[in-house]
Amino acid sequence: MQNMKRKFILLLSIILASFFAVSVVSAQDGQPGDPTDNDVIRVAKQLYCPVCPNTPLDVCETKACEDWRAQIRDQLSQGWTDQQIIDYFVTQYGERVLAEPQRKGFTSLVWFLPLVVVLIGIGIVFEILKSWRKQKTVTTAASPAPEISKDLLEKIEREIRELG
């Protein structure tokens, strides 16, 4: 019993500690402190290297990117929020540093058009299926029509014989 209780307390303290850890992390957001590597990566992940083609800033190996990551660390320790840093990078180096394209202006087309295409696609599927239903029987040489006519022929012949 005593053992159970101790375990329970242990469990509770772990849970509490984990809550506390979470609150510590969120408290760091936007407050001066000592940013960890993980904080820097969290911001850098949302950015692309301004000079190399198609390389996310968090994994880019160049010296320039190392400097940019150091800059993010500085800005974090000065109390900048993630969004402020991202905005700063956009004003400095242009829209191309954003991993996720914006949803405004001309760029919003990149998001918008696939949606339109999917909707049109669904419409086309429906139309195709409907039109296929309408054209009742398009008989061509390859359709298994001969089998049916054979049965029919036999039936007719039988009927003729019966009549006769």
Add this chain to the structure above:
Amino acid sequence: MLAEIGLISLTIAFIFSLYATFASVYGGWRGRLLWVESARNAALLVVPLLTIPVIVIVYSLYTFDFSLAYVYDVSSRAMSPFLRVAALWGGQQGSVLFWAWLMAAFVGIVLLRKWDRDRELMPYVIFVSMLTTTFFVGVVLFITNPFMRLWHIEGAAELTQALFQPLTSMPYLPEDGNGLNPLLRHFGMIGHPPTTYLGFTGFVIPFAFAMAALITGQSRRDEWILTTRRWTLFAWIFLSIGLILGGRWAYDVLGWGGFWGWDPVENAMLMPWLTGTAFLHSVMMTEKRGMMKKWNMALIILTYSLSLFGTFITRTGVISSVHAFAKTALGPAFFAFIGFTFLGSLTILYLRWDTLKSEHSLESFISREAAFVLQNMLFLAVTFAVFWGTVFPLISELVTGTKITVGPPYFQRVTGPLFFALVLLMGIAPLVAWRKQAARTLGKAIWFPFAASLGIAAIWGASHRMHPASIFGLWLVAFVLSAILAEFWKGVQARRTTRNENPFTALFNLIGRNHRRYGGYIIHLGVVLIATGVIGDAYFKQETQGTISQGEVLSVGGYQLEFRELLGYPGSDGRQIVEAVTSLSQDGPIIRELTPRRDYFVVQEQPVTVPGVYSTPGVDVYVMLIGWDDLGTSATFKIYVNSLINWVWIGGIVMILGTMIATWSNPARRETTYVLKPEVLTSQP
């Protein structure tokens, strides 16, 4: 001397393929068999004529003939013999030559094997395939010639590349070459590029037959589909293998803990795979029901054009910068050829539209036919989304002048739901009968997999309180998995009761008797396993980075990494290695010693990260050495805990296995495989 032989052979190959192209179309048009036969012989001769330059290049790479600019670029004395040979496809000149050679070889095989069978189509098969071959051989000869030599012109600061000696110049023979990009110096070099090329070029065969069928009007009969079924599967499986090996290579070498980054080059390869997969399915509709003939044509045109487009993107780098486009003549030449191929084949399709009428009509919205149309549309929608995201930066730069990046968040968000729908359809569609299906019988077939998967998802969701989407995803894979396994179970049970076979014999015979159907199911099984890996990668990845001193520990996701010491030593291929010795433990006992490395290629001044990986079916712990202090007493590590990632590779192997079973030749039934069989229409549950 050797290089000259290669160059001469290449030139003759170009003339012969040009001749074959025009002789075949003339012979076909005028009905002159002699011309067609002559074109065939010329096309067959192109194979050895291209083999000679390939051998010459490989030999020059192997023996360090640095007087050739290409050898100087991609080979070096420090590289192993294996890499020197693989350097054939390590640079632009060599890879285009390799491509042309593969394509010529495929055409040659088809001309040998199918000559007697498809006489009517042959003139135009030769025309279409040799037109493409001529283009590629022409590109090798005139634009990116691998036999260019280095020359030093008096007074010039830089070396000149030219085939023949320019005036007032001296031949230049460097001591050593630059060698391959360090990232390419990997075992993956032997797997990913050739398989990708086999996949890309392989689609030329079904494309050429489709075009020939349209041109001759033979498209009314669907012979071309039957002739090229194996070729299509061949191209498709190699493209699949190429994709998976590429992912594996990226995982091992690029050092970001993932296997797919939605990079333009990756997307360029995914697009023909998507449309090719749609083509494989719509072809089945034609074989079984004589429907979707127009789709087949449109899809093979799209697939082949996208294969060319993929090569275009990879070889010109046009997506990352518009300016790369006109740097060499390669970009404009490719662009014109793709446009010509695409528009030309669409025009032919338009002219023959009326030969492609459906032979049957749709009987019900709940039918295999409807499911096929839906899945084709979904594949096209994903293809469009990937295409749009890939080219949008280019469009944005051209229209507004602003460079933008379309990164993974776009692709994940847009294609995610579509892929989800496709996988779901993969679970349901095989249970739906051809022609029509009563909702009740479908419900009967589906309730068990559905209930089982709900149970699995519920239990799992209750024990791991993760992102809701992850529970949804796991339900999906559990559902499709159990639906496929239930099909096998039903088949085995049927054989057991009717023929009294033991379960293993029953399974063996079941697959053997209907290898296309069950091979297809096994391919689907592979896809589900890959989907499982992708879901693990999307929702359960954990990562951390930190600097620790010797004896200290960095932990993430229940694993602890202890840094023990740092070693430095010289390695092969001209690299300096810094290696961290670490031990990985999971809540106590040490489970594995890991040695993440950083290889610095001195000549190229380029570092390559070699991760230390502890790999199990459930989880990969992927450790990278990021940096260290000068004394080596502390180091920075990045640790990824990648859940389920191994299922991507396992799924790939299952897919290959399934394709082998599906294409298995069954000599006894060979003649009847392709006939519209009445029993096919009724045998479904």
